[in-house]
Amino acid sequence: MQTQKEWKATSGGIMCLVAGTWGVMSGVILTFITSSYPTVWIRLSLMETVLVNRLAPFGAALGLVAILGGVYALRRRRWGLALAGAICAAMIPPPLFVGVLAIVFISVGRDEFIEDESGHAPIDPGLPDLDGPASHLASAETRDVSGPPVDSPE
Numbered sequence: 001m002q003t004q005k006e007w008k009a010t011s012g013g014i015m016c017l018v019a020g021t022w023g024v025m026s027g028v029i030l031t032f033i034t035s036s037y038p039t040v041w042i043r044l045s046l047m048e049t050v051l052v053n054r055l056a057p058f059g060a061a062l063g064l065v066a067i068l069g070g071v072y073a074l075r076r077r078r079w080g081l082a083l084a085g086a087i088c089a090a091m092i093p094p095p096l097f098v099g100v101l102a103i104v105f106i107s108v109g110r111d112e113f114i115e116d117e118s119g120h121a122p123i124d125p126g127l128p129d130l131d132g133p134a135s136h137l138a139s140a141e142t143r144d145v146s147g148p149p150v151d152s153p154e
Helices: 007-035 046-075 079-090 096-108
Strands: none
Touching (some): 007 079, 046 079, 079 096
């Protein structure tokens, strides 16, 4: 059992949050700017405006997934969702390198994550899960058999 948190998941989560915030802010701002053609602020052709207007919400959606993954990485829960957030962070331009570093840190820090909400650490698939869903069933040695016998219907 770990007593001290390591830095890899924290660093990856912060990088996801930074890239995700950039993606959401730039996506929303570009959508609003290009939604009213022609604009006074920037001079784009009609094709460029349509292209930016169609891709900007996609960047905002990637940013939302990156933020969600960053939150789960900071909480050290659901490694798969944290990694998906890092992958989305790597697709947000221009801070691509931040997302790539987030993928590396979250991948390397996989052992820091707890997979389910009950607090069980991820287990090796080759080993039996002794604390799993069937652990509440008592064995014959520990079961209380002092009560009256129960007739089974036939």
